Amino acid sequence: MTRRSAVPPPVTAVLDASSRWLPARLGEVERLLREESTGRGGALGEDAGATLAAGGKRLRPLLVLLCAGAGGGDAAVRAGAAIELVHMASLVHDDVLDAAPLRRGQPTVVANSGRKRAAAVGDLLFSRAFALLAEAGDERAVTLLADASTALARGELAQRRDAFDTRISEQRYLERCRLKTAKLFACACLLGRDEEALGAFGVEIGLAFQLLDDVLDVSGPPERTGKARGTDLLDGTVTLPLIAAAEVDPGLRAVDLRALDAEGVETLCDRIVASGALERVRARALSMVESAKERLASPAFDGEQRDLLGLVADGVVQRYS
């Protein structure tokens, strides 16, 4: 469940397949993000340059733009930038927390002043997201984004509350994914266009995205995922691969995650792999993606929209990082 590592699917494939409006619009989102960082007193420019870059491949803005379609205009660009700012803010706040002593068994490298700066940068990015939408008078967008941000924080809280509990239910896990990941995906789609089917599409690909993220945490390989296997387990985060594995191998529920060391976590990952749980979770994610794509069958969407959103949906489960 480490959102940090959740680098989005190949946006390139979508761009290659699209007509020229999409790369142009994505460029405008990028320009707006940069403007928010350097055009306003330089505070963010100095402190959050790396954050802008670390934001990944702009999957959420891409969803906004695709759902808005070729006629989306400035409102979609603004909404795309705003949702990315919220996503970045959450990454920055994760960074602050990652500096905890003993986290992932590594010594803390971020100095006190570094963490303070990061916390303020996160708050700043967060504020700018709402300012951007509010300045344009886009009430509906502010409400959508505020609700999605609330869900994101609530998902984080739920994950904290569940930490180290190997007995949480699949239902509880899915509810957490909905709050922590899927709601923001759905928000991106609805920011693009107010259409129920798009909200449902966003929820399903968001869930699939998180499921695959959780599979990759156990499967590795680290060279491709960019993080050590079992990072989430070491952090006490119980995800579907472990829950599904315990159905076959009930002894897994008795594992004390607090006592895991680097070696123990490798053994645990291997045991989850041996149970066949990863295939089952991956299949589940794939079926969510299929179901998501079916939502687009309606005549409310044009061919290009259907094709490109379909590519995004496929990309969510075809990735290593």
Next chain:
Amino acid sequence: MTRRSAVPPPVTAVLDASSRWLPARLGEVERLLREESTGRGGALGEDAGATLAAGGKRLRPLLVLLCAGAGGGDAAVRAGAAIELVHMASLVHDDVLDAAPLRRGQPTVVANSGRKRAAAVGDLLFSRAFALLAEAGDERAVTLLADASTALARGELAQRRDAFDTRISEQRYLERCRLKTAKLFACACLLGRDEEALGAFGVEIGLAFQLLDDVLDVSGPPERTGKARGTDLLDGTVTLPLIAAAEVDPGLRAVDLRALDAEGVETLCDRIVASGALERVRARALSMVESAKERLASPAFDGEQRDLLGLVADGVVQRYS
């Protein structure tokens, strides 16, 4: 510059002097704050009960309500709750940071999971503030609050950038206070009523508030301020008392704040006191308060408003905590 300790002036005096609408409205703000915490899935209720209480005496909502006047209605109540949620979010994020190792020479007591929870609670409070205003379609309020939140975060960043620098100018210090404290006070006033004079009033009492806060950090006594003398200095935060003292005692600019220990900080505080700087800074805060009150001389304000806002202004510099 520890906002944490900045407990607002005696709201009681204002309530005693007001007609009955004010306590009733403040009660509604409180109810709304509680609703936001317990009425929405309980996540905040479980995790941020203490935060609600730690929010202090609701000085910012009081400013909103007083500026809106007796006819303020629901919009003022909502805005009062929203600005307090942002203030609380910033306190919660401060808490997260206060758990840093070696901060103020004390061992870290907050566990890793505690800090994570706090970070998410802060984000949640932040989101709810914007959601509250957006749901009511109050565009102007969202813009005001987003800008004030941006300023707050930017002030925090500026403070981090200036940390341990004993040569920062008075101008730079005042700019920081404007961002970190005064802008939110001004926002409270403008949320109550769109009147330029109120914005200026808010800025001045906000600055005075911060100046007095910084005097109290050096003057103590700890039994009355509730925190050790020189807490900000130990944290590397250079404030007006030190800047003003160095004008009389230039050797102070050479003090290495990073090398301060508990004993050294007492000596430094004594040296600032001996320079007479505290009286000068206090006088400066008082003159800001007088100037703020003069803004209210316009016939745009009724007698009760003028009296009660005057009491708030006086209270800002008549306090120990």
